[in-house]
Amino acid sequence: MLFSVLTQANHWSDYRIVAQSLKTGERRVLVRGATNARYLPTGHLVYAHGQTLMAAPFNAERLELTGAAVPILDGVMRANHGGPSSQWGFSGAGSLVYVPGGISYDSELVWVDRTGAGRPLKLPPGDFDSPRISPDGNRLAVTVFGDKPDIWIYDVLRETLTRLTFDGYNSHPVWTPDGTRVTFSSYRDGSSHLLSKPVDGSGAEEQVGSREIATLFPQSWSPDGRVLTLSGLQPSTRSWDIWLLSHEGKASPFLQTRFTEGSGILSPDGRWLAYVSNESGMYQVYVQAFPGPGGKWQVSTDGGTEPVWARNGRELFYHSGHKMMTVEVTSGPAFTAGNPKTLFESEYQSPSTGVFSGQNYDVTPDGQRFIMVRGKEAAAATDNPFMNKNAPQINVVLNLFEELKRRVPVH
Template structure:
């Protein structure tokens, strides 16, 4: 339903109750973006169709781009994360109730819902033992926070930190003692997105990387000595490495733009995306330095991107196969409805008391 409301421009306040204007308007149920426009003369035009949920499929892609399906299930998936044993897959699923985390059993092809409150719970990250999932949550009823719970749903969620901003889980160190995540500086014009470290199972978050630029998508290396991340410090997104826990220098891994960094489980290669291109960089690490080869194109295809800078894919145990998400084609709107004189419905509404 599309509503309109009168405004008092002198007071910058709402000056009446919402009035229904049109039903069944084509819209994104999560962002609220709707397909309509109107003129000063009171002519409204909109595309019908109601809430449009995108159907996406999970597929496996090898290093040459060959494709095979994972499951026949079609949902609005994003943020796939393979469990350490590669038998399960944590996913965020979006619907008209918000974002929730589900777990896919890849051997039995079952999809089980883990979170139930229809909030904004997304981008789940496995602990190294595969027993728990850490996720960022910002449902309307509570402060945005990082939570964790058993991957089989056998316990209740436990808050790890409450930031009041927008924490997004990145990765857990191989020894399970530290969580790397991104959070926003609450000060407008401040440091933007920064990378923080949170001791597990409890502790206070500490800044890892705070600059005037944005940093996001922190991913621990398999040996725990490095963190890969994305920054826009050059004016475009690029992938970098820094030592953990630091201090130390930084190494730019991508050369012509890149984000969504994921490590090869062997620790000697990093993957990242540059638009529709899947890139790979071979690495050689010494005690405190990294030598990176030139990025190599593996394949190029229009697989879905998720949250900015955070990987919307994962990598198999041998580094030879990628788990990607692909949107299914959906028909474009073929009809536009026109409503004349809808301003008159607003003018008939009596002004609020005291006006």
């Protein structure tokens, strides 16, 4: 049996191709930094290294490569995050089918008004995720998946994009209340971290606190900067829960039930927590008193994910399928919620790491615009000159088995 293994970081260079005997259970790592292995009847192991297909002679009985790998095809499309799946396959007769294109740049950042009208940022195509607007509205922090995920800062006034992080694999930025730093999740040196860094580049990264479990994604700071809400994935149950990081630097579970909870966002006054749970049998948005005790309210009525508070605390936004919803709320000493209303409907992307891990959009301080991530297919219909409008195609190569036997002999 052949499969790909990833321990922590979500990047193709950390994947390993593993072979395991179904008889003995013996497991061997065959190739590092590669995915999508296939064993062919010609005695070859074919796999993807980045956008290149490689072939090597393989002894299936001994579970070992018996010769050097040789590149056989370049320019095969692969996803850039969310699992680097390479888009290719073989038929039993020896034909190869693949999607050309190399690395798949999937998205663009778009300003969207309350009617749904969008205006893309003047940026080349890329894989964008989890954009966050600074407290003053003049900058964006966003995850960009290139060779690896990193945090970048976009200056709204100057229309420039500047890289903030360089080491490790970094994602899920959250602004501190004063707008001077960004907190983010990072995997480096074989372990996961919660880090913080000044956005002007004036200082080094700092450890925010300890992590009790491997996967903790920051969500929001309390207004006083003393508590950080987190979405945490339990390895034993594969279930999301809501965690808190105190100002002492210790992470602990806050909302942990037999259901799945995540995307916990504090209200601007810090008194209420909006989050997503599947306790009703479907994803819904809830609000409860923070830190408690107090009541709990279901805000969405027909499914909901990715809650975001308006900065004035009088609206709560969320996604219901492809619909952007808004609910009028009061979030002072007592909480009340009106009926949800649809602002617009459009196919903007959800977070690459799942609906419990956070939001893939944000709202400006005046509540009149959203920064959202639009997928390549939707963007191709727009007038954005940076996006590739060519329709995707599938290429077929016939009789590749014979070519493999010639170029990569099996002894």
